[in-house]
Amino acid sequence: MNDGLRPGDPARLGGYDVLARLGDGGMGSVFLARSPQGRRVAVKVVRPELSHDEEFRGRFRSEVNRARQVPPFCTAEVLDADPDHDPPYLVVEYVEGPSLAEVVREQGPLGAAQLHSIAVGVATALTAIHGAGVIHRDLKPANVLVAPGGIKVIDFGIARAFEATSQHTRTNQMVGTVSYMAPERFDTASGRPVGPAADIFAWGAVVAHAATGRNPFGGDSATATAMRILTQPPDLTGLDGPLRELVSRALEKDPAARPTARELLDGLLTAGYSAGAGGSAQILGATPMASVSPAAGTGGQDQRSTGPGLATAARASWRRRGWFTVLGAAATVIAVLVSVSLFAPQLLQGRSGPDRADSPANGSPPASTPAATVSAAASGTPTVSPSASVDPTRAMLTGQRRFLLHVVEIDRDLSLPSHGELEVGDGTGKDALFVLEPVGVDYMIKSVNPDIAHRPCLGVKLDAKGYKSLVGAECYATAATLFGIAREGRDDKGRTSYSLINEEHGVVQWSPTKKEIYVEFLGDAPIDTTFSLVDRGAV
Missing domain, CATH: 1.10.510.10 (Transferase(Phosphotransferase) domain 1)
Structure with a gap:
């Protein structure tokens, strides 16, 4: 009115x-x-x-x-x-x-x-x-x-x-x-x-x-x-x-x-x-x-991208999750399209929504990679069973392969020793191996160190002064343990690099002064710490 x-x-x-x-x-x-x-x-x-x-x-x-x-x-x-x-x-x-x-x-x-x-x-x-x-x-x-x-x-x-x-x-x-x-x-x-x-x-x-x-x-x-x-x-x-x-x-x-x-x-x-x-x-x-043409949609998004940073990372990941599926068939009524295929590409990619550049734009695996087998149980929860030659990046993003969490800017790897305090090192120990557990469009990051009997997942800890560090936490899907993984570019080895974003607390960053990993809410400020997943074999 x-x-x-x-x-x-x-x-x-x-x-x-x-x-x-x-x-x-x-x-x-x-x-x-x-x-x-x-x-x-x-x-x-x-x-x-x-x-x-x-x-x-x-x-x-x-x-x-x-x-x-x-x-x-x-x-x-x-x-x-x-x-x-x-x-x-x-x-x-x-x-x-x-x-x-x-x-x-x-x-x-x-x-x-x-x-x-x-x-x-x-x-x-x-x-x-x-x-x-x-x-x-x-x-x-x-x-x-x-x-x-x-x-x-x-x-x-x-x-x-x-x-x-x-x-x-x-x-x-x-x-x-x-x-x-x-x-x-x-x-x-x-x-x-x-x-x-x-x-x-x-x-x-x-x-x-x-x-x-x-x-x-x-x-x-x-x-x-x-x-x-x-x-x-x-x-x-x-x-x-x-x-x-x-x-x-x-x-x-x-x-x-x-x-x-x-x-x-x-x-x-x-x-x-x-x-x-x-x-x-x-x-x-x-x-x-x-009425929703790919050219118009893409152009509008590019015009809004003003720099790197948290907002840009979120734009990149969420855009691929949303527009990628909506623009799949230009002659189909949108309601029917959405009901049939909105999340199909995401399932076929093994929940690798943040990393669409490693996959073809049409939602199917590369020609050299056999398609993953997607099935849905009665509960509607998808299971992805890749063939032996499946893309390792895709398999890591679906929780089927272990990896090192490599900090690109300092050429070091994260580790979670049994005492539960996150460290950086050379990635040679068993406490440096992690696996992803998909939770909706986000992930929990879990250590596969057999010596960790409790608190094996990464989580955000807030101290009395408001400082946010990354520590070991119990593997429950909470605001502290869920992370978005948004593609940023490539590291010096040509591997895809990502930012880690906790929706509640901010972006995972490296502090050059304190020499430690912490979490910072950035708004539109640039992200200066990225991570690559270094494959270390099947789970």
């Missing part, structure tokens, strides 16, 4: 002329503005109290760079941001059209065809968002726009910059709307990172709201709603057919029991259901591939 400008509202933000106030939210205010090129855009101005929080600015910058990698066919495209402005702001595509919340409020529960369109459109958007390595964290009816050209999901990814700053964790604040929060989001003491499954839970609640006009866990207060989410089954009265089963699965308490976004699309697009109840359901979220 256009509320006009109020006293105290800015007339200009950076190069954008502010025209009207569109609304307010937990993160700040949203304005309609005009860009220097005359384009109408939406500008979100964050809360003033965050303006002088340097940790927030760094996270905000990195999250914006990551969100820019989401294909814009079913989301509001991120166009610009200035985390150094006072106050910081974010510029996104302005989308004409009411929100799903407004549609349901004014028209009541949706009919079968329109409901199916909403379900497919939001699931398609989540597939693209998750494929780019982003988690929405605040999916709700108000963030789903019913635009003339299709469903658009807005406000994705940036929530983490707000939620993860020390200012918010100290006060136990969470970003989001309680009615659409997954159970794991209330378990702040566990230290486990919130994953894509939380967005799937929100999808189920959003679709249930669109079908019934109410939230499936609605209570008299936020506390009552949270307790129902944690302890009670959803109330799906009024939602029938195959969609009810999908929504029920999405609302499982256990994140591991929920389908992925791609699996939601598989269910929505199966024969006999995608046409609705005997009719033809218009898929508003489906866009022909011709």
Whole structure:
């Protein structure tokens, strides 16, 4: 809704002329503005109290760079941001059209065809968002726009910059709307990172709201709603057919029991259901591939790449995970493409998403390398069984070969002795051998030193002064033990070099002054420490 400008509202933000106030939210205010090129855009101005929080600015910058990698066919495209402005702001595509919340409020529960369109459109958007390595964290009816050209999901990814700053964790604040929060989001003491499954839970609640006009866990207060989410089954009265089963699965308490976004699309697009109840359901979220050309997508990404550093590394890795799969077949409807093949290349590459340059662009192994055999168990977990001549790099990235973790800049190798303190050395001892354990799109890095009975995985340790070191940790997938591996280039031996990025704490770096490995949150600063994986045989 256009509320006009109020006293105290800015007339200009950076190069954008502010025209009207569109609304307010937990993160700040949203304005309609005009860009220097005359384009109408939406500008979100964050809360003033965050303006002088340097940790927030760094996270905000990195999250914006990551969100820019989401294909814009079913989301509001991120166009610009200035985390150094006072106050910081974010510029996104302005989308004409009411929100799903407004549609349901004014028209009541949706009919079968329109409901199916909403379900497919939001699931398609989540597939693209998750494929780019982003988690929405605040999916709700108000963030789903019913635009003339299709469903658009807005406000994705940036929530983490707000939620993860020390200012918010100290006060136990969470970003989001309680009615659409997954159970794991209330378990702040566990230290486990919130994953894509939380967005799937929100999808189920959003679709249930669109079908019934109410939230499936609605209570008299936020506390009552949270307790129902944690302890009670959803109330799906009024939602029938195959969609009810999908929504029920999405609302499982256990994140591991929920389908992925791609699996939601598989269910929505199966024969006999995608046409609705005997009719033809218009898929508003489906866009022909011709509207998302490889040339246009690639050019836009290259223009945004401003240097090396954490943001660039994230752009490189997440871009390959997202655009690589979305641009696979230019004549296919995107919803069908995503449901069939979004993650197929990633499986065939043995989860080697960060290292696409070592693999052909079409998702199949090199001609000289027999294809890996990919199978899926009943649980949907892929297993990759490479043939004897499989590419060692690919095998290392799937956890099937041991390696030395070589620090390129100092020509030394990491080791994890039994005392649990990380060291650098010449790579000749058994404590210098590691193996990767894939966890989603990230990895745990595990020592294969037989003398280490506990804490064999690398993890980030934060001391009382805020210094972050890399030490031995128990092999549980937590915010401290999960690392992204993003390709940076080649070392002096021609091997692929990588940066190691812990999403919660920062980039793994070498300190020339302290002569040790540490972890630093860089924002857009250059990464000056890279690693190569030196093959040391099968596990």
